Amino acid sequence: MRLRNVPGAREIMIENEFVFTEPENMAGTWKEVFGNNNPVRIEIGMGKGRFITTLAQMNPDINYIGIEKYSSVLLRAVEKQDELRLSNLRFIRMDAENIGDVFAKGEVDRIYLNFSDPWPKDRHAKRRLTSRQFLERYTDILKDDGYVEFKTDNRGLFDFSVEEVKESPKWELTTVTYDLHNDADLVEGNVMTEYEEKFSSQGNPICKLIARLK
Numbered sequence: 634m635r636l637r638n639v640p641g642a643r644e645i646m647i648e649n650e651f652v653f654t655e656p657e658n659m660a661g662t663w664k665e666v667f668g669n670n671n672p673v674r675i676e677i678g679m680g681k682g683r684f685i686t687t688l689a690q691m692n693p694d695i696n697y698i699g700i701e702k703y704s705s706v707l708l709r710a711v712e713k714q715d716e717l718r719l720s721n722l723r724f725i726r727m728d729a730e731n732i733g734d735v736f737a738k739g740e741v742d743r744i745y746l747n748f749s750d751p752w753p754k755d756r757h758a759k760r761r762l763t764s765r766q767f768l769e770r771y772t773d774i775l776k777d778d779g780y781v782e783f784k785t786d787n788r789g790l791f792d793f794s795v796e797e798v799k800e801s802p803k804w805e806l807t808t809v810t811y812d813l814h815n816d817a818d819l820v821e822g823n824v825m826t827e828y829e830e831k832f833s834s835q836g837n838p839i840c841k842l843i844a845r846l847k
């Protein structure tokens with residue numbers, strides 16, 4: 634994503650009531666944050682947040698946490714949430730590499746990854762959010778039958794991701810499609826992300842996989 638630095642975004646994040654900028658000691662505390670026992674679902678690399686905000690509006694009995702590395706990107710989602718004030722939506726500004734410090738085992742019900750950065754060079758493969766290294770981190774926070782849903786239009790990244798799941802003994806693939814928007818069984822209820830709208834309007838097919846903990 635091309636990043637436009639927004640002056641003051643960092644300070645806004647630190648002060649905003651819906652954003653956590655120092656989440657390292659929060660593992661095990663999310664029930665208290667939301668004030669209920671509802672399932673917690675997270676999106677890693679949420680960008681401007683349309684997907685997770687829409688889900689939070691649609692499903693008030695599920696708690697959602699959007700995770701984004703950059704304050705300047707997160708800003709748009711935070712401004713929207715300042716208007717909506719959804720009680721089941723929070724944000725974390727962090728690099729997801731340290732996600733295991735932020736959630737206890739079993740605290741997360743589902744992980745969404747949408748149009749994740751491809752990191753095309755082989756030597757950067759472990760930075761891809763669907764790499765085996767990240768899958769291992771997800772096993773530390775997901776509940777036993779939890780799963781990961783991943784969408785992208787990047788076929789190289791998608792093929793890599795399918796292989797990584799197949800190579801990870803703790804995971805199994807339950808769904809794979811190479812054209813989500815023309816798959817009658819899967820497209821119903823699909824919530825579009827900003828990138829999904831942009832790339833599908835250019836004619837790119839959208840791939841999706843669902844991987845479940847065995």
Ligand code: SAM
Binds near residue numbers: 700750827
């Ligand atoms: N998910 C959004 C969508 O589909 O419209 C945004 C996609 S954008 C290509 C990827 C986003 O993931 C960027 O905003 C980037 O800053 C964020 N990101 C990439 N790696 C990350 C990481 N390790 N931790 C947190 N956010 C990350």
